[in-house]
């Protein structure tokens with residue numbers, strides 16, 4: 001679907017980490033990667049962690065989310081988002097998606113705010129940014145912090161500003177299929193000194209700087225530390241990030257133009273205010289055609305994925321709420337191969353296979 005793009009720079013950095021013995025969570029690559037990535041996105045602090053799921057959990061705990069609270073999130077997203085909320089004991093409150101650009105709908109967020117809402121989590125889905133102005137307006141008016149989940153949108157932009165620089169704490173994943181990777185990995189970004197310090201303490205078993213090496217603690221913390229080996233890969237990947245985004249956009253432009261002749265396919269959106277980084281190039285197919293399309297792709301040795309299953313319909317998160325767009329998109333969407341090294345020929349094969357399906 002999207003393979004990692006690794007070169008000799010990653011090998012050299014990892015060799016240095018191994019050679020010098022700095023293979024756990026000390027070593028210069030961690031600080032260097034935190035600085036480089038937060039600078040790239042445009043925030044003051046970066047807190048590197050073990051993966052994207054724990055990044056969200058850490059963000060929520062740092063914001064004080066706990067049992068009895070509610071957190072609003074889209075239903076059409078990775079299960080990691082709902083799981084991270086569940087870890088805190090808070091209740092996930094699912095919101096619908098926008099029909100046109102597939103991210104969470106600001107109007108629907110507004111409807112779901114209650115006295116218990118402690119945070120609003122927005123997710124830039126498949127590389128397309130959320131409509132941040134109305135979201136920040138609603139959140140600021142109510143004094144509720146926003147957490148952006150940018151796992152799928154490294155370098156995506158809203159009105160020329162990078163996603164991951166709007167919310168109180170913003171979370172990234174660097175899993176192997178993400179735009180840049182550290183194998184497993186994640187990061188929380190923030191401009192807030194206090195939140196950054198709290199996350200640094202919480203991710204390291206609750207170790208406050210003044211209690212370091214004293215085995216004294218006054219809170220429950222976690223081991224969510226990123227290793228120097230992961231960060232060594234991440235730092236080398238930073239030099240490739242703009243190139244990789246360019247490749248994703250090249251691939252999307254080619255898919256878009258080749259799908260033009262096919263009225264059964266809705267191509268990936270890009271709103272006038274958005275820079276989509278097309279982490280996964282995605283399409284919608286007409287009702288009833290999805291399974292057949294995916295089976296045809298599989299028969300031709302082409303990998304694809306269905307859209308996320310709407311989380312509000314999963315047995316353990318079911319609340320009886322009906323979310324029209326999330327349900328429609330969730331069962332009509334297909335993610336197509338999106339690796340940075342896809343050639344024109346590869347894209348042609350995928351489009352021909354999809355276009356061979358008719359009612």
Ligand SMILES: Cc1ncc(COP(=O)(O)O)c(C=O)c1O
Nearest residue numbers: 051052053078080151173174175
């Ligand atoms: C939107 C979103 N959030 C969070 C995650 C979780 O990240 P990780 O797999 O690094 O835990 C993922 C994907 O993997 C994701 O796609």
